[in-house]
Amino acid sequence: MTALIILFITALLSLFIAFTKKPWMVLTVASAGLIASATALICESKCANMLQFEGLEFTSFAIFYGVIAMIFAFLILLTAYSSFKETPEHTGDYIGLLLFSLCGALIMFAFTDMFMFFLGLEILSIPVYVMAGSRKSDLRSSEASLKYFLTGAFSTGVVLFGIAWVYGGTGSFKLAEINTAIMAQETASPLVYVGMLMIMASFLFKIGATPFHFWSPDVYDGSPVVVTGFMATIVKLAGFGAFLKMFSMAFGSLHDFWAPALGFIAVITMFVGNLSAIKQIRFKRLLAYSSIAHVGYALLTLVIQSPDSPFNLMAYLFAYGFSIIALVTVSLILNDEEDQISSFKGLARRNPYVGFVAVVALLSMAGIPPLMGFFGKYLVFAEAIGEQPWLVAIALLNSGIGVYYYLRIVILTVQKPEEGSPVVSKHKVPALQWFVLAVCAAAILFGGNMLIF
Amino acid sequence: MILGTIFESGISVQFYIVLSTILFAIGVIGVIVRRNAIIVLMSIELMLNSVNLLLVAFSTYFGQGDAQIFVFFIMVVAAAEATIGLSILVLLYRNNRSVDIELFNKLKG
Numbered sequence: 183m184t185a186l187i188i189l190f191i192t193a194l195l196s197l198f199i200a201f202t203k204k205p206w207m208v209l210t211v212a213s214a215g216l217i218a219s220a221t222a223l224i225c226e227s228k229c230a231n232m233l234q235f236e237g238l239e240f241t242s243f244a245i246f247y248g249v250i251a252m253i254f255a256f257l258i259l260l261t262a263y264s265s266f267k268e269t270p271e272h273t274g275d276y277i278g279l280l281l282f283s284l285c286g287a288l289i290m291f292a293f294t295d296m297f298m299f300f301l302g303l304e305i306l307s308i309p310v311y312v313m314a315g316s317r318k319s320d321l322r323s324s325e326a327s328l329k330y331f332l333t334g335a336f337s338t339g340v341v342l343f344g345i346a347w348v349y350g351g352t353g354s355f356k357l358a359e360i361n362t363a364i365m366a367q368e369t370a371s372p373l374v375y376v377g378m379l380m381i382m383a384s385f386l387f388k389i390g391a392t393p394f395h396f397w398s399p400d401v402y403d404g405s406p407v408v409v410t411g412f413m414a415t416i417v418k419l420a421g422f423g424a425f426l427k428m429f430s431m432a433f434g435s436l437h438d439f440w441a442p443a444l445g446f447i448a449v450i451t452m453f454v455g456n457l458s459a460i461k462q463i464r465f466k467r468l469l470a471y472s473s474i475a476h477v478g479y480a481l482l483t484l485v486i487q488s489p490d491s492p493f494n495l496m497a498y499l500f501a502y503g504f505s506i507i508a509l510v511t512v513s514l515i516l517n518d519e520e521d522q523i524s525s526f527k528g529l530a531r532r533n534p535y536v537g538f539v540a541v542v543a544l545l546s547m548a549g550i551p552p553l554m555g556f557f558g559k560y561l562v563f564a565e566a567i568g569e570q571p572w573l574v575a576i577a578l579l580n581s582g583i584g585v586y587y588y589l590r591i592v593i594l595t596v597q598k599p600e601e602g603s604p605v606v607s608k609h610k611v612p613a614l615q616w617f618v619l620a621v622c623a624a625a626i627l628f629g630g631n632m633l634i635f
Numbered sequence: 636m637i638l639g640t641i642f643e644s645g646i647s648v649q650f651y652i653v654l655s656t657i658l659f660a661i662g663v664i665g666v667i668v669r670r671n672a673i674i675v676l677m678s679i680e681l682m683l684n685s686v687n688l689l690l691v692a693f694s695t696y697f698g699q700g701d702a703q704i705f706v707f708f709i710m711v712v713a714a715a716e717a718t719i720g721l722s723i724l725v726l727l728y729r730n731n732r733s734v735d736i737e738l739f740n741k742l743k744g
Contacts, residue, residue: 296705297704297705297708300705300708300709300712301708301712304712304715304716308715308716308719311719311723312719315723315726318726319730321730321731324723324726324727324730325727325739327723327726328672328723328724328727328736328739329739331719331720331723332666332672332675332679332720332736335676335679335716335720336663336666336679336682338683338712338716339659339662339663339679339682339683339686340682342682342683342686342709343659343682343685343686343689345686345705346655346686346689346690346693346702347689349690349693349701349702350648350652350689350693350696353697353699354701355701355702355705
């Protein structure tokens with residue numbers, strides 16, 4: 183609870199400090215606030231006399247997911263800093279919105295009843311609608327914002343309708359009481375089933391699983407690169423965290439009913455994501471489709487639902503997030519107007535350091551062994567193989583398809599630059615982005631072993 | 636209180652479920668079919684309001700106050716959402732001189 187308050191005050195402060203038009207000051211305050219907030223969050227389990235509120239419960243689940251979301255937010259802030267210099271007057275708005283959205287993510291990890299879940303969902307989403315449209319004169323950015331807003335508001339309506347039906351079937355908004363009520367009924371009331379399916383549909387919207395994925399390529403493509411990174415890491419992490427929490431705590435006893443449906447969705451999500459990614463030529467679109475495929479793999483943890491599921495899901499998204507942040511940073515450094523994949527061509531020759539990190543991040547997403555992405559996939563698949571061998575087989579097949587398009591970019595990166603192409607100046611890497619790349623590369627290279635132990 | 640008297644007068648909760656489901660369906664159809672972005676926003680508001688009706692009906696049925704508090708939350712959030720939605724529409728109208736969602740097709744593939 184203290185962590186949430188610190189974060190909220192930091193966000194307010196950064197809105198006001200922006201009046202000084204000194205981006206570094208906003209960044210310093212925001213970073214200090216994030217670190218203080220993360221410390222408070224970690225203390226939450228150890229210190230007895232913290233602020234308490236019955237709607238939010240900071241269990242170890244919420245603390246782990248929250249700290250990871252904060253690490254990602256911190257890296258994204260550092261990466262975005264160089265783009266703030268172009269519009270110093272908007273720095274505070276960006277950082278403030280990002281931190282407000284992070285508050286929502288924290289609430290979505292810690293909720294114990296539907297009230298807080300709904301508020302968390304909205305606090306998470308509404309700032310992102312604005313951030314997606316933050317390049318005001320760019321029609322693509324505005325269009326992405328509108329599409330994200332309309333699908334997001336629609337899915338809010340659906341989740342609310344679902345919550346209302348579940349309330350009708352159980353008479354409570356609290357997760358634990360909903361579970362007790364469902365267990366007490368001999369056959370669960372049809373109201374609960376309808377409501378649960380609607381809540382599930384809305385979650386699938388939020389994380390971008392297949393029947394409801396159509397918005398995500400457009401939105402990822404049109405938004406500014408940094409916002410794409412934010413949506414692919416923190417919004418996805420929050421969506422998955424809340425999905426897992428609600429469906430294990432409130433609807434855990436109906437697992438036999440919803441698990442097969444979710445398994446089927448996972449399969450089509452993987453195929454749609456991977457097969458569509460193959461033919462993409464724009465980098466952010468490729469990231470969007472590959473993130474749809476990754477949602478498919480991560481859904482396996484929900485289908486299985488063992489005591490290890492929260493950790494496996496966290497490990498998977500942790501590994502995935504570092505790759506995304508590294509690639510977003512590379513994309514910012516390349517600064518290609520058209521955002522074509524071909525802009526990666528010869529990157530390793532032009533700037534070996536950036537090229538190296540890009541290759542490592544791509545290979546980690548493909549799941550090549552010594553890297554972190556492999557260990558994330560390993561944990562998820564190893565857990566699932568006992569119960570659902572055919573599902574794991576399909577997931578492995580899909581990983582194979584995924585390797586194809588990741589390797590395509592890797593090959594482009596290490597190729598020689600074309601003869602006769604205009605001499606590309608060595609890309610200048612600002613110090614902060616250099617740091618972010620170093621952190622991501624270190625995490626991807628050496629973090630995998632830590633996940634296993 | 637008024638709702639309470641209506642319940643006593645014999646309208647059972649099933650009718651409210653049916654009514655709010657119909658309203659919700661109208662909202663969903665509106666979102667899918669209509670091309671004007673402002674009408675789409677209105678349809679989303681209709682969906683949220685059908686939820687409010689359902690929650691209040693259940694609240695009276697169970698004799699609890701929780702759901703009525705939830706309705707206030709939904710109203711507040713719906714207002715915030717409408718604000719953001721309308722400002723995005725203003726932004727688009729400045730760039731495009733139209734709020735027809737069929738025209739927003741720069742992102743494809």
